[in-house]
Amino acid sequence: MITTTGLTKVYRSGRSRGPEITALDGVDLHVREGEVFGVVGRSGAGKSSLIRCVNLLERPTAGTVTVDGTDLTALAGRGRRAGKELRRARSSIGMVFQHFNLLSSRTVQDNVELPLEILGHSAQKRSARALELLDLVGLADKAKVYPAQLSGGQKQRVGIARALAGNPKVLLSDEATSALDPETTRSILGLLRDINQQLGLTILLITHEMEVVKTICDSAALMERGRITESGTVGELLATPGSRLARALFPVDGAVAGPGSTVIDVTFHGESATQPVISQLSRTYNIDISILGAAMDTVGGRQIGRMRIELPGAFEENVVPVGFLREQGLQVEVVETAETVAGVPPTADLPDATEPSAALTEEGAK
Template identity: 45%
Template sequence: MISIKDLSKVFHTKDQDVTAVDHLDLNIEAGEIYGVIGYSGAGKSTFIRLLNRLENPTGGSITIDGQEITSLSKNKLRLARQEIGMIFQHFNLLWSRTVRDNIAFPLEIAGVPKEKRQARVMELIELVGLKGRENAYPSQLSGGQKQRVGIARALANNPKVLLCDEATSALDPETTDSILDLLVDINEKLGLTIIMITHEMHVIRKICHRVAVMENGKVVEEGEVLNVFLHPEQAVTKKFVDQVMGDPDQEYSLALIHERYRSGKVLRLHFVGESTNQALISELSRKFKLDLNILHGKITQTQKGAYGTLFVHVEGDHDEIEKAKTYIKQTSVEVEVIPNVQ
């Protein structure tokens, strides 16, 4: 659906050249919700503006549904943009227009006849859950309602791709979840390809199928969300995963573990999918002569299934601990020994 090859963007200033996107390669499948996460300055917002040519690339190519948009003329680009919807962090609504008229605006620009325009607007109002608010002005809406207007407006021309630039970062957690649920619903009903730009791992965890982690203009890690949660490779990725799972080094520091548990071992258990329902700890206590103490744990849900971590202090004979580790490995639960704890 979307093929990005060797994409670069360099901003030229008086004093220096700033590389915002650095030789980036990505492939995004049709109908998936794809997340791009990074801290401020990582290049993710520049990247999304390159996708609809709000910024022109310095080098590389972007092909969407077989059409290379990086080489299009202005007139052809205007038509191509009708198939690429975009929603923004701060809504970008026309404050002098009602909900109905905001949603109708891109249809007016596209020259859609009034009768068809009105029918499409009411269809979208129903889709995003704003029935009864069509005559309200943006100043009369909550943040979540404003973003629903933004989503409806972005969908007006039946786009194939929806770009979301920090679409929930101005919203409270409850409203964020409702908007994310709406985007999942739209993705499933319309088969729309959605690209989410965010700095919040909660957003990635909740709705994305795959994720790319950006740092200094590059994609430093990419994969299915569940796999990235399970096996984050880069330091920046581990920080993002800790946003959702909690950082055990902070909540239950290794120094404190070392002080309190001078013998035995501390194990980190990774549960995936159905394994999160296993009564593993009680099984270990029955099968092996061990004392088990749960230190810290959390389970979260991704689009591809549940994922959890559990920190357990295990006290007992060395051979018995090794047998328990072997037993755990024979299940679908992954186990690792926390370092620096003797």
């Protein structure tokens, strides 16, 4: 449904010898129809530039963006204003913003009607559609109130209703929950998942919160310095040894008891999550196993368990026990460095980067 190929965005200061900032550096991304896809990364990784290039609010410096089979970059033209064909293509893409972007002078219903007003729909059709969407997001009784009378979560629900006004096939979410408290965040994420399932809507969201990806995403990508460094379904990522995104999604800590041992992370999912595999391992090979840390949670709608255990002896002495665990269908990853053993968060080494300032963005767009 959404494909970017070699997507590059360079912001220029406007001066002939001014600095350049590469926000996107050849991004290849594929979002399948009907899935919720999360792009996660630290502030400055290029996430906002990516999502703004997907609907061409920012014109890419190079590369292509295809949405529902239409190459939007081919419709962009050369001028600053979007042409008729691009505006029509954009009508199939809804956008939810971090800070709501509601018009304070308009009622809730009028805010939802705004996109339909721009598209030239009649007042009767606008009103019917707005009331239908307000009911969908649980705000049917707030149609005539103004944004100032709403809580943050209610404002975001209005923003979601407005984004759905034009019956889009794709919904883009730009840090839609980062300004909300945890309880409200959970309710908004639940609403987005319900909309995804009821309407078959494809959702691309960007976030720096792992809990968002864990709660509703089918697939995810890790973004660093304007590049996608990991990508896949949540299940694939959790089954990939060494995946930093998987470790961040499902961390488990635990310090080694002493030298001369083998520390491994074992991931359980499906039926194996309820089987006494570790006790079977201990009895079968008559070895003492130390459990350094363990956790169980629901990730991507699946029950996942992860355990960090310590086996006596060097890895060469534990090849057979490790093989036993893998034969049970478990993912086994050897923890090799003192840093990861000590439980340093896997995202601690994510590089700092700087998103271009608003002033630079505006100047470079001229």
